[in-house]
Amino acid sequence: MKLDGGQALIKSLEAEGVDVVFGLPGGAILPVYDPLLDSPIRHILVRHEQGAGHMAEGYAQVTGRPGVAMVTSGPGGTNIVTPLLDAYMDSVPMVCITGQVARPSIGTDAFQEADITGITQAITKHNFLVQSAQDIPMAIREAFHIATTGRPGPVLVDVPKDLVDANNPASAMEWYWPTDADVAAELPGYKPTTKGHPLKIREAAELILAAERPVIYAGGGILKAHAAAELRTLAELCDIHVVTTLTARGAFPDSHPLALGMPGMHGTYAAVMSMQKSDLLITLGSRFDDRVTGKVAGFAPGAKVIHVDVDPAELGKVRQPDVPIVGDCRQVIAELTHVIRELGDQGTTAPDRSPWKSTISGWQERYPIAYEPHVAGDALKPQAVVESLHAAAPDGTILVSGVGQHQMWCSQYWGFEEPYTWVNSGGAGTMGFAIPAAVGAKVGRPDRTVWAVDGDGCFQMTAQELVTASTEHIPIKVAILNNGYLGMVRQWQEMFYDERYSEVYLSLDVPDYVKWAEAMGCVALRVESPEEIAPAIDKANEIDDRPVVVEFRTDDREKVFPMVPGGKANDEIVVPPFQRSEEAR
Amino acid sequence: MSRRTLHTLSVLVENRAGVLARVAGLFARRGYNIESLAVAPTDDDRFSRITVVVDVELTPIEQMVKQLNKLVNVVKITELEPRASIERELCMVTLSVDRDRRNEVLELAQIFEARILAVAHTAMTVSLEGEPDKIDDFEELVRPFGIIELQRTGRIALAKLERSPARSRSTNKAKAS
Structure with a gap:
């Protein structure tokens, strides 16, 4: 079958099972948008290419399928650089197609030319500059294969215009669809390891059974490997507590007796201290991120480390493991559980861990995640808003957040029960992530309620994607925690810069969020007093035909606690003031 | 001047446009200087061999080898110890x-x-x-x-034909555990 490159590109996306593409056309990608008209693939027209990238991420994070973004050359490509970084840092499977100027023009500083493969080399798992129309199906097939296997990540395919332009002879190609074997032959250097080494798994099982103070340190890799069920089986079989990192929230139910919540800079006291005092960290799909470890030299000094990761480069990158295991988390955990059962059947028993368990419950009772009650006349407590949102949320609600204080409060106060119900920007910390990611999540899971909780600073970065949401009929819900500040920066300036507030005040009243949201086709509400919180949320939950924005006026003095100050060891965790006085008593 | 720790890596890569830039970029973005570099196709022209000499401490070189291995176009990496090559x-x-x-x-x-x-x-x-x-x-x-x-x-560089046991450290992606 004779096709042109543009048709071949769309047909390749169809062959990959793509049902939606987030994008924005322009000169170089224009020829691909023509065959798109005849395709069953849904296209979501964004208002800024960054939106397309984060939508693709949101879609990928809730469906497990790769998100697809398509943009034009030059600024189209550079506008999507931030989402590519974001997806790279959080291992989100994503395929980004960029138009490129025609091959004869490459390198001539042509209109809207940018070396996007060069620019994104360090922030994509891989990228391609397609060299001939005949290569298009293979490039797309390889891109999806690389994005979704091993450690997932973003892959960019840069397609010169002459290869997709039906009027150009260079776009002629004969259609084919590569087999798995064809792809493998094209990628001689790409062979992800999925099966863990049996001897290492046995060593790990023995360490687990011998440990007195073990903790499971579960990371985003659990969700990427679809290993939440296996994680729970392992934790329950061994009766070991579980911390879930920011990217793993939902991988283990927060209501479970063995759940310790989030570790790290703003983690729960019990999660942070149990890792600090542990004698064995069972590290599953985590990467010893600096926000988890604090000062590495002071992190979990007495712990041996089992480290399971599909990416060999993570093992020993930050902390040298005692038992390194390269492999897919689901396979390795299942195998590990099997070996532990075997050893148990042979009579191996774990030591008495009751002292450790009572130490943990002591921490949990003494230092729960908590905030001081609202005082009449004050602005709203942001934590109370998050709690109220959660209380009123229908089952299976997906929560999406931006980056900053509101993100930490979401993680601390939501209570996640189910995998893939939490979407946020972890490694990159991309402000403005929430709105477009929520749109992508809702497109991926239209059956679910999707709430985006955003800060006022974040909202102003990507709010225009609410226009996309309105016009494309994607009814997301947005809660803005408006304290008029870049709140997390304000918190650092208050605590570490002697309350010298430099360039952090944004304004409470400008913009007028209600008017702005209404102008973008949303229903908009403003909440200023505690008794208005629940009715406003109920009203928002009832609306399902358009996006809703609820602005909550929150207390700018409120800080995220606990907190391990930057560069300090986790032992130096700071609890909120009212818990400190309790300690002194 | 502190003592330099030079490492010679023999990197087998796919013979494609842009592969050298990916390999060199990994060193550049960590601030490591490449002392010398030689690239040419192997006997099988689908592959090229990059011989790269870098000045880094011991711990980072292991991490560098792992990071290089993550590059899709890198097929195999061998670190050649001076005495064994x-x-x-x-x-x-x-x-x-x-x-x-x-x-x-x-x-x-x-x-x-x-x-x-x-x-x-x-x-x-x-x-x-x-x-x-x-x-x-x-x-x-x-x-x-x-x-x-x-x-x-x-x-x-090439590994020596050994009279004593080989001391070159080879990491193959398929079994890099």
């Missing part, structure tokens, strides 16, 4: 030499088994192949004549 480099140098000092250069060339490639009234071009240390020595000895131009290829 044969290294060669080619150097060409044009010296400022008048007729009356030509014999001195010829004498040095004879000692080092260098070849005279060209002679002019006031200059000579000499080539020398050998171990990098030998080339360093030669460079020092000819410097007083006046070096007009000097070009070194960067080293290439």
